[in-house]
Amino acid sequence: MTLVWLAWRTLRRHPGSALGALVTLVAAAAMVGAFWFVIDSAQRARPHVERFAGVPLVVGTGGVAGAIPPELVAAVRELPEVGAAVPEITFPVGPGAGGHGWSSARLTPFRLVAGRPPRAAGEVVVDAARAGTGVGDRLTVESAGVVRAHRVVGVAAAAGPWRHQTALFFTDEHAAALAGRGTGVDALGVYPRPGVGTAALEAAVGRAVAPYEGGGVRVATGAARGLEEGNGMASGSLNAPWFLLGTTVLVATGMVAAAMGLSVRRRGRELAVLRAVGAYPRQLRRMLLAEGLILAAVATAAGIPLGMPVAAVLADRLRGFGTLGTAFELTYRPQPMVWTLAFTVAAALAASLMAVARALRIRPGDALGEAPQEGRRIGRGRLLTGLALAAVATVLSALQLWQLTDFGGETGTLLAQFLMFALVVAAAGLVAPWVVLVAGRLVRGAAGRWSRVGGFLATANVIFNHRRFAGAVGAITLGVTLVGVVTGTQFFYDWRAAARAAEEVSAGHVLLSETGLSQELLRGGAVGLRAMPVTMDGRTTDATVVTGDLTRVLDLPVRGRPLNDLRGGEVALRESLAARNGAVPGTRVRIRFPGSREPAAYTVAAVYPDTPELASLLLPGLDGTAAHLASGPYLRIYTYGEVTHPAALTRQEYVWHKAQENAGRNRVLPYVSVLIALFSLVAAVNSLCLGLLDRGREFVGMRRLGMGRGQVTRTVCWESVLTVVPVLVLALAATVWTVLVCAASEPGGLAALTSFIPFGWLAPLGAGAMLAALAGSGLAVRAAMRDERQALT
Incomplete structure (x- = not known):
């Protein structure tokens, strides 16, 4: 207890020393807690059952349109345990709204509260939640890119909560036409006969479905019905939050260790006194561990409440990324709080142990007699290491620019680029203190002329005591350079996706729509593409089904038969898939479509290059075992001539769309870099401010020499400017280097070089x-002079 009391008294006596470590711990606890809240909520969430709330068992395919064939529907209906089997068709009719056939309304909690059911193609029953719509109104419905007017003939209300969907009901025939379905259905709601329990029904239906399970058909009861509605977490959706959490933990641990180490080093003399008067190393270790526990407790108490609103912001961003579904609900449970406390305590204790290990290496007599060694140069080992890393990065850059080495294809090239980027970031962080030193020498004369007192003294301090600023300089450089390199590279790859689209797409217009595109739009030689999951030789992959002459709208070099000459029973493969399976033109493969009982044999007739325009497989149409699948809607339609459809993009607009699409697929990594940069900036400002608190005697001496308080503060602010600006220039130079290497590797990339430099990210981060740094410097100077005056008086 004595050591705990002493630790508490020490923290009270030196609040400035503890403040930097506490701020870092609070930031770490808040971010870690926020991610834990999101991950815990996602792991504990049960799928919401809304659309299938009125049926105990659902046969589904996980959202593959039309994948349940009519023979399976008939087989389920003939089971003695089944009282009724109701087919379900679902298709988008606008943002957040789904269209269905009226016969499937019994699967839902909806019941008519006004009007009547739909009986003709132009009639619709609306959800009561659709404000301002009643019986007799005209309603415009967009489905598969076609807008149609309907008359509202009924209003239905849900008996239970209905939060994540909006429903419109049409006649069954009209719903099938709007959805572009074939003979298959999307799902099958199954009711038992009287006296048959859910378990017996599930077993019976499971036996009927078993031959189709290889085609993705499955049986769902209970909360699993929500997965068939799309209200559950997709497989692998938590990879991004876990990655962000792991990154936060690693970076936060390093920043906390640096802050705690700096705090302990500021009290080196105090610890030496304790050792000189008889304190054992284990006693000092326990005292510092007690300080760490106190700081961890305070940081957790402050960090968890701060992490709650941060978690809400993170959840919204992850919903926008598509990582979390629209049905995800954030909850605040005790377990993430416990894990956050455990992390904060572990980080604080580990940082305390690392800091005290260094402090205990100093002998009491040496520590009591040592004076601050201002003006010492940083060891040359750091400079030589940084220059060596920069040299290796330069060699890798030259090899990529001149293409002197085969890195093993595109994957090997990406790995080589990643290594180069890592070396550039590390080298910048290591050589940053010398950049500040050189910059100070270069601007010494100009700073002295600009400000004869503050500028002159600040430049002299930065040059003579540049070792003092090394920790802050390294942290800022690492953070800002990382953001610049990552986002600049991302901009380049966005541009490259657009450039490749410009090379490959020769169509005049491309039609795109979130609700898909109807076959009605496939006119005048247009080419339509649909996508679906398939299994080839036992491995799941994606397939593109084409309607029309693909060679008219896509310019792709092909090995084998032209893509417009594929016949029934033939398939084309992209190069990566063909290489992985050892397939060449003439190879036989077996493909199983969703909802099929058996795979069908196909002949590989062509191999085309990897392109985002096409999936791994290309089929000229659906036949045989895939005849039940939907005939639409199309994912994209390429066309020529004048197009007035609102979903049509010109070729130039489509190229820009491809850049945005690529950015959307890779938007997590830039946010990770910004997260690391923010932690680095916290650590840097903490290092600067704690270093200023140690200079109280120096500031008081300036005051006794006649300098005003404002002059002292301006001198320190000049030091911050002379420290931060050079490293921002260094980070910008490192960013330009990396994007230059990328741009020079692609034809025409140098012309767009300036657009790859992420000024929009670097400017606010640098500002x-x-x-x-300026705000922290001003506050630290005031605190240092106040404490020193009190000590002298």
């Missing part, structure tokens, strides 16, 4: 670093 934030500068403002934080």
Whole structure:
């Protein structure tokens, strides 16, 4: 207890020393807690059952349109345990709204509260939640890119909660036409005969479905019915939150260790006194561990409440990314709080142990007699290591620019680029203190002329005591350079996706729509593409089904038969899939479609290059075992001539769309880099401010020499400017280097080089670093002079 009391007294006596470590711990606890809340909510969430709330068992395919064949529907209906089997068709009719056939309304909690059911193609029953719509109104419905007017003949209300969907009901025939379905259905709701329990029904239906399970058909009861509605978490959806959490833990641990180490080093003399008067190393270790526990408790108490609103922001962003579904609901349970406390305590204790290990290496007599060794140069090992890493990065850059080495295809090239980027970031962080030193020498004369007192003294301090600023300089450089390199590279790959689309797409217009595109739009030689999951030789992959002459709208070099000459029973493969399976033109493969009992044999007739325009397989149409699948809607339609459809993009607009699409697929990594950069800036500002708190005697001496308080503060602010600005320039130079290497590797990339430099990311980050450094410097100077005056009096 004595050591705990002493630790508490030490923290009270030196609040400035503890403040930097506490701020870092609070930030770490808040971010870790926020991610834990999101992950815990996602792991504990049960799928919401809404659309299938009125039926105990559902046969589904996980959202594959029309994948349940009519023979399976008939087989389920003939089971003695089945009282009724109701087919379900679902298709989008606008943002957040789904269309269905009226016969499937019994599967839902909806019941008519006004009007009557639909009986003709132009009639619709609406959800009561659709405000301002009643019986007799005209309603415009967009389905598969076609807008049609309907008359509202009924209003239905849900008996239970209905939060994540909006429903419209049409006649069964009209719903099938709007959805573009073939003979298959999307799902099958199954009711038992009187006296048959859910378990017996599930067993019976499971036996009927078993031959189709290889085609993705499955039986769902209970909460699993929500998965068939799309209200559950997709497989692998938590990979991004876990990755972000792991990154946060690693970076936060390093930043906490740096902050705690700096706090302990500021009290080196105090610890030496304790050792000189008889304190054992184990006693000092326990005292510092007690300080860490106190800081961890305070940081957790402050960090968890701060993490709750941060978790809400993170959840919204992850919903926008598509990582979390629209039905995801954030909850705040005790378990993430416990894990956050455990992390904070572990990080604080580990940081305390690392800091005290260094402090205990100093002998009491040496520590009591040592004076601050200002002006010492940083060891040359750091500079030589940074230059060596920069040299290796330069060699890798040259090899990529001149293409002197085969890195093993596109994957090997990406790995080589990633290694180069990592070396550039690390090298910048290591050589940053010398960049500040050189920059100070270069601007010494100009700074002295600009400000004869503050500028002159600040430049002299930065040059003579540049070792003092090394920790802050390295942290800022690492953070800002990482953001610049990652986002700049992302901009380049977005541009490359657009450039490849410009090379491959020769159509004048491309039609795109979130609700798909109807076959009605396939006119005048247009080419339509549909996508679906398939299994080839036992491995799941994606297939593109084409309607029309693909060679008119896509310019792709092909090995084998032209893509417009594929016949029934033939398939084309992309190069990566063909290489992985050892397939060449003439190879026989077996493909199983969703809802099929058996795979069908196909002959590989062509191999085309990897392109985002096409999936791994290309089929000229659906026949044989895939005849039940939907005939639409299309994913994209390529066309020529004048097009007035609102979903049509010109070729130039489509190229820009491809860049945005690529950015959307890779948007997590830039946010990870920004997260690391923010932690780095916190650590850097903390290092700067704690270093200023140690200079109280220096500031008081300036005051006794006649300098005003404002002059002292301006001198320190000049030091911050002379420290931060050079490393921001260094980060920009490293960013330009990496994007230059990328741009020079692609034809025409140099012309767009300036657009790859992420000024929109670097400018606010650099401005934030500068403002934080200036604000922290001003506050630290005031605190240092106040404490020193009290000590002298």
